[in-house]
Amino acid sequence: MKTIVIAGSSVAGLSAARELRQGGFGGRLLTVDRDPHVPYRRPEVSKGLLSGALPAGKVAMGWADELRAERISGGLEGLDLERRTIRGIHADGRPFAEQYDGLVIATGTMARPSPFAKLGGVHSLRTWADSHNMRGDLAEAQRVVIVGGGFIGLEVASVARKLGKEVTVIEPMEAPLVHILGQTFSAALQAKHENEGVRFVLGQTVRELEGHASGSIRRVHLSNGDSLDADVVLVAIGSVPAVDWLLDSSLDVERGLVCDTTCSVAGTEDVVAAGDIALWHNPLYERLMRVEHWTNAVEQGTYAAKRLLGTHDAGGFVSAPYFWSEQYGSRIQSIGSNLGHDQAVVLDDDPERLFVAYLKEGRLLSVAGMAAGASIFQFRNLVLERAPIHDVTAHFASLRQPAS
Incomplete structure (x- = not known):
């Protein structure tokens, strides 16, 4: 590949760019994004940026020099899969058309x-x-x-x-x-x-x-x-995938950009997707998923780049999504997806440090905690293993044991 285009240069696109360079891609790397302020840590939009506790400079993620990436600031207008071309409008109103050998689609979501x-x-x-x-x-x-x-x-x-x-x-x-x-x-x-x-x-x-x-x-x-x-x-009524520029491309974008287990966009060659826009088949849960969380965007952007380079895990992108939310100084965290759970087991019912395990047919889907701290990460492997409930409760009990 001589030219790889990254559509969307927030965290998923930035992670893809880093992996492409680290993986040995030495060609032209072009990013396109409508947000003139990217890349920055988007979770702070409703936290530190809104409160004024963090100035814009503190949430910026600068492009590293080693990425050697060109950048177009402007909106995307269309994708021609046959000609391998994206079209758009520069921020100053000038149209552009760029050909690609590989394409990473990471345009994320927009407010509903x-x-x-x-x-x-x-x-x-x-x-x-x-x-x-x-x-x-x-x-x-x-x-x-x-x-x-x-x-x-x-x-x-x-x-x-x-x-x-x-x-x-x-x-x-x-x-x-x-x-x-x-x-x-x-x-x-x-x-x-x-x-x-x-x-x-x-x-x-x-x-x-x-x-x-x-x-x-x-x-x-x-x-x-x-x-x-x-x-x-x-x-605050949710978000929708930013697929407006793909509506004439023949791609399946009704619920997000449909991909296979390896983040390859269905019906394309050398086109991958990552981050909030990607509706991919997650092998862990054996279903299509679209995840709007920071950590997933980082990991999926990295995997998608490997998919273009042919260095990916052929088993697919396996994700137990992690997210966190800060409210009144207390951190709420979750690992995994509890969609379809038929049981919620409260492991710690102290309102200040609540911890809940979500299961389906006795197997762990996800965990969520309030003020659980780093201990929640002790359950990630159990989520990935779809562990039975007795393993979950035993592990939780072991964490509560005082040090000898």
């Missing part, structure tokens, strides 16, 4: 489009620019309403409460993150937020947003007829 009226003080939160814009409004606000009680919404609730704001979270489910973490963990998380002064409105959706004559947010109207006054609204 808001169904509400566009008003001042209403935000989504996915990028550095989103965080910067919301931080300015948050500084002047008193009443903050968050639409969606997922991880982004709860992290922002934590930041806003630390800034002394009145915070209300609107969540259509019966509890925040209950569909992901289960009843016990969800209840503990909700209690933590309520103890910090957050109000939850559960089982309700937003009917509409009302603005002042000036065009800024005034009030949030709920499906049950109630209304909430608001100075700032965060619409």
Whole structure:
């Protein structure tokens, strides 16, 4: 290969670039990204960047000189698989077309489009620019309403409460993150937020947003007829894969970019995908998965590069995804995927250091902990082995034994 193009240069693309160079690729390496601020640590968008605790320079990930990578700042418009060409528009409006011998698609996700009226003080939160814009409004606000009680919404609730704001979270489910973490963990998380002064409105959706004559947010109207006054609204209703530029390519992009076990994009040659956009067959769980977590993006970007170079593990990219969330100084962590679990075993029910194992047919799918610290990583091999419950409980008990 003489030219490899990396579409998307956040952490998955950056990891692919590093592996390509470390793996001996000496040709032209070209990256393309619409975000002028990348690469940076995206998890800080709803944490340190939003709170102001971390300036932009502290979350940047500089391109190492040894990568010798060219960069186009601009949006992608299309992919021609037959001619092996990507098309797009430079940030200054000039069109471009670049041919490739190998292609890494790592364009990630975008915030799900808001169904509400566009008003001042209403935000989504996915990028550095989103965080910067919301931080300015948050500084002047008193009443903050968050639409969606997922991880982004709860992290922002934590930041806003630390800034002394009145915070209300609107969540259509019966509890925040209950569909992901289960009843016990969800209840503990909700209690933590309520103890910090957050109000939850559960089982309700937003009917509409009302603005002042000036065009800024005034009030949030709920499906049950109630209304909430608001100075700032965060619409945190999830994300969608950034596949708009691939719609005319004939690729399967309905739920993400479909790949095989080796991250090779279905129906292509020398095209791989990594990170939030990749819908690949994970051998560990024997199903298609799309994972929006930092660690997975790092590992998958590395593997995808190896796939292009032919140095990959032929058994496929096996992932027990790890993620973390910081709320009120307490770290919430998870290893693995609990989708389809039929049992949740609470190994430690102390609300300040909750630890739960999720199983299917008696075999471990994932673990999640609150204030579990580094001990959660002791369970990664058990997740990879799909260990039986008695091995999980025995291992947990051994970790609790005092040192002799």
